[in-house]
Amino acid sequence: MATGLAFRNGQFIPASDLSISIHDTGFVLGTTVAERVRTYGGELFAWAEHLARLRESLAIVAVNPGFDDTFLTQAAQRLVENNRTSLPDDSDLSLCLFVTPGERGTPLVVIYTEEVAFATFASLYRGGQRLITSRIRQTSPENWPPQLKCRSRMHYYLADHEVRQIDPASRALLLSLDGLVTEASTANVMLHLPDEGIVSPRRETVLPGISLQVTERLAGRLGMAFTYRDIRPDELSRADEIFLCSTSPGILPVVMMDGQAVGSGAPGEVFGQLLSAWNEHVGLDIVAQALRFGGAAG
Template identity: 35%
Template sequence: MLGVRAISPIVDRVHETRLAYQNGHWVSAAHLRVSIADPAVTQGVSAVERIRAYRGKLFQVETHLQRWKQSTEVLRVAKLPNRDELLSLIDQTLQKNRAWIAGNENFGVLLLASPGVQGKATFVIDLYAIDEQLIQRRTTSGMPLVVTDVMQPDPSCWPRNIKVRSRLHYYLADQFAQDQDPDAIGVLLDNDGTITETSIANVLIVENGCLVSPFIERILFGVSMQAVVKIAADLKLDWLQEPISPERMSRADEVLLTGSSCGIWFANRIDGQATPSNRPVYQSLRKGFDQLIGKSR
């Protein structure tokens, strides 16, 4: 598990309530608190990382931790645990929550940090449950997308390759999308009118068997997308980075989504119009992803 011990099968009934780590203390997750004076509240300054577990093992831990380091450095959140300390704390979080994990086979690890107050950063490690029925529905039936008029903040505001909780633009895009279709998520635009990503997923299209994505410096190049690109290379599928207009996306052979919740899934509708039902590239990539995480289909 890349530095994190395997979770013991022993169930500790004493701690069925989920325990979280905050600034040197283990507390009930229900008691996690952020000060109203913390820049996380006053200015939305907080780094976040969500590390998905598959079959009890955390996925691509080192890649997540590299992005975590980059995000916290950009936000200048200081005095956080170093890599080895962080791995140890994640391990302790898993061990202390064996009972909770036994009842939530599908879960992830959440890291959150903000500048805090009086020079002391707020730092949290928690676990979160994943809705298996939702994942199954998305990976087998897909989900709708709606192209919005909400734009990504320009990279001159903050780098798009850091993962932060300043997500008002994503929230507004999803509100716009769900006004059109309650099951949809919104696709945000770049300043040239081309697509970027959604609040929970990167977007790739398939044209004549070739994968096409926006330029990775214009998006949050997600950990799952990186894994999918490697799988595509193993399958001898070409991958191009090009601007993608909404019209081009609507004409694509397939529209794929990648993100921590499902790994890879697909769009079944774009702005209310059904996408093609034949998805050979998705099926191949899904099979490769399942093999990567050790799951047979």
């Protein structure tokens, strides 16, 4: 739940006063460009990268928000400085910035914060995530390019709904129309293959995940091979480890794929090395923080 201050079209207002018109194009057509960023130790993480991706998405949909990067950065930092004071000590914020075409030609620009939803992933660092391949396919790049970070996510909703009828604790893995591995719902996917190292779907076929890029750099520092290429579904069973990357948790292990254990069925050695590298990179123990504020739920 958004609390504290929020930003709406140049004005700072109580977050409780945020609203969107029923006539806004972002609501009517789902044409909402969005970025979600989190803080680590109270500092916005990879903000410049998120802002650059936002600009790329806005260019795709031909919407000018009317504010430059410096202004948006200052607005975001003001919200973080103000709103983090209401958090428990050592917790962190999740910040969402979204832009719609608005109504009658006036774009809507909103920034708000809330505490990171630790309870949704805290237990997964140790217990692992389960994935099931959905019959729902990733949207075609002929509809909109994968580089567009938007809120048009009906396919994710339907895919997760489908797999949760099979296993309520599972998330969906989506294939492309060509039958290749793309993404999980709202997360990038990586496989560790014993004879190849870490592989992830070709960059041009999936959302350019910020956490994925961070993980690639950290893997390089650890001397791990990292390749982007097409991945066939049958290769999933060859992986001794599978990982998910997204903003709030950073990186998570997958322990079951389509009902079969991944590797030993527990988070593996490579995940442990990458997680340690993440901890060092962000300057805190992300598992301890998540467990402290998210408990055992997940």
